Amino acid sequence: MSGITPEIVAEHGLTPDEYDRVLRIMGREPRITELGIFSVMWSEHCSYKSSKFWLKKLPTEAPWVICGPGENAGVIDIGDGKACIFKMESHNHPSFIEPYQGAATGVGGILRDVFTMGARPIANMNALRFGSPDHPKTRHLVGGVVAGIGGYGNCMGIPTVGGEVNFDPSYNGNILVNAMTVGIADTDKIFYSAAAGIGNPVVYVGSKTGRDGIHGATMASAEFDDDSDQKRPTVQVGDPFTEKLLLEACLELMATDAIVAIQDMGAAGLTSSSVEMSDKGGVGIEFDLDLVPVREDAMTAYEIMLSESQERMLMVLKPGREDMARAIFEKWELDFAIIGRVTGTRRLVLKSGGEVVCDIPVPPLVAEAPEYERPWVPTPPSPLLSATDALAGIDTTPIIALAGLIASPDLCSRRWVWEQYDHMVMGDTVRRPGGDAAVVRVHGTDRALAITTDCTPRYCVADPVEGGRQAVAEAWRNLTATGATPLAVTDNMNFGNPERPEIMGQFAGCIEGMAEACIALDFPVVSGNVSLYNETNGAGILPTPAIGGVGLIEDVRSQIVSSGFAAKGQTIVLIGDTVGHLGRSLLMRLLAGSDEGAPPPVDLAAERRNGDFVRNLITSGEISACHDISDGGLLIAIAEMALSGGIGADISVPDSGIPALAWLFGEDQARYLITTISPDTLLAGAADAGVPATVIGITGSAVLTVGDGNSISLSDLRNAHENWLPEYMAAGNI
């Protein structure tokens, strides 16, 4: 009699109904270790119980998709026998409690997800959201998260090539740390997690198991309150040096034919890895927990199974390969222990001290995990904000607005962040951070991947469907602007409490918009992660469906352009329609301190048409620079191109009936800026393709001029752009 009381059930995050289901599956009262296993496997983090219903609506297939969602990461074919393996994952809750370790282990976890499938990671990305700059915790969190991401990736020797950073008060109590890894493998050497071969050895490799991170997955499935700091012991501690050894040892073993199946131990550690491997393979697994390498004495079965110690992997080997595999891991000074066998029972059986401490039937543990179609209400629409109304009573000039915006927390340079990331190691970073998308060469070839992370949460909160469309479209556009053909996405769905219908409404809306955009742009979702309960004391974050996009550049020596102006005297052409949409624009945030109105509509047919036109111009070598237009609108994009290239521009505002500020700072979608020396040919081509194209200016000198005589020097612009973040961070070191 183990005495599982209702209090113990509640402490494990299981509802009474869910516990009844446990009793039915087990046919008896569970032992405490068994209860712990049900608890983590059925947590929101591991079971996707609130989101699964909606995630099924996302398109996941395309001829180039090798493996969609469900494995450790998504896999796409990039030709020449190579596959790109990638995924994005959140580490939000741990990073708020302990920013350095939380962010570092987030990077470590996503790296393992990618190399467990046989890929060498070639790039890291991230999407970070912090609270208001005025909030007393923000500075500390920014500093810790950035140092943690750098600390892990730099030591691993994998470049962190880009990402995004936002500030908004809704993240004051729940920051978002979404980390993405992209790796390359041979298409015939991809490793999966399905265990097979009755009697085959199950092997534990990597770090020893300690008491860190016990119930991390459960913590990630609950709201915060004011005592959240007390959850610090549930945050794992990372050791990137061990992970570097684990990476090299795994890749060395993967080059042989010894591995049947492999799975990293991430959230819920040994529990989720063994359950997933046995369930996918339709087999059972039996462990002797006395054989698990442990860091501390007297660890119980419960602690061993629920530990989230980092840098560990579980493998099924072919019989007879144990000694060869052991030699590789010992060379890399890592633990290697045969802890069990594959069985034909389809049960997870654990022994400790000679006694059975757990005996769970795996199929119902997985298949009967709760799945909720939670009640939801659609987000009420926001009224369209007319540019004339929005600008009534506002007295400023384009240059003053530009100088303000370019130095704002939303748009200032992120150099302070990415200079703490080694973004060049591995010697293939062709486009460094700061442009539209990072470009990383596939080692030893002339091909390259373009990689981006994007989301505009202030659009999502106003209209989740439009915001979902926009996040996907912007990722697609950023890849296109380098010359890449967008191939697939990974998503990281960050939302508040799914038990509130308005939050589920945001989730459902974002999924709907994302699905539409992914279908229209041939941009399937191949992997992803959901993070719910991002709330503190009942206040949720802005809905944040972060999109990580990957595209392919066939010839990185010729089919690519920079995002900065390349030479003086070139014609600047605006591609796409401009109506001057100011709803939810950064201009209105700056001038009126408000986030109001409907977000800009996304016309997916126009996105496709305009983007395909621009990509063709790039790959055929007809243009010299290209940049997509997004946050802050056209003049911000011009300023970024000028700063990046060190060349100014003279911009004329057309007499279109649109107020100048709306034309310059409206956030209309599906737009690009390009430069050319032969505008006539280009405009004729655009007319033939049905693509709106307008000459708006010319590059030159070291000054940015807008309209008649309004100008700012590039050095003033650069100072405004570069200084805000370092000054903000330095202000904390009094």
Added chain:
Amino acid sequence: MKAAVIVSPGSNCDRDVQVALRQSIGRDPIMHWHGDPDLPDVDLIVIPGGFSYGDYLRAGAMAAHSPVMREVVTRANAGVPVLGICNGFQILTECGLLPGVLMRNAGLKFICRDVDLRVEAEDTVFTHDYVDGQIIRIPVAHNEGNYFADDETLNRLDGENRVAFRYCTPAGEVTAATNPNGAARNIAGILNENRNVLGMMPHPERLADALLGGTDGRPMFDGLAEALAPAA
């Protein structure tokens, strides 16, 4: 010529150096595992960047005692050129081939960016394809690049013209503002007395390919290939 790259647990610029050497020499260097004391006969030894042993204890401190390092010290003392980049520089100071230490960056943050360097000593096997006073641009990427030595050592380094590179402005002025890590006298790289051992924090191997944004690092590897090629 034959080159060896020493690979320690935690090395992570070993492949980058391999690529740069292959480009200049025309053949692959030997990638030599730190645990193997039997170092083949080579004309050049490179200790690459990374986080050997996770920077535990002190950056480079543990790798300096790895089995192969005793042999590296012997070869260096016998005149074989040894190039230590970043963590390799830290290892060379830890094993006593170069004086001084590399402390944590003055800004207390990891820093990865292109820096301008003034070439101060063109008369070495590593730098003879540059000229004194030339300004080159290559990246740094480190947490502990703050070179420190006592005044006597620094005066000696200066007096014997053993500072190979200094951080400077694009115009070549050596100023406090151009010092990325607080290094004494803006020192980015130094030589041993015999001028056959060079330790430097910046990474020449990272800008030896125009596609990556520059080629100012390439003359170092080209120069080594020319100088160490067997006489025709």
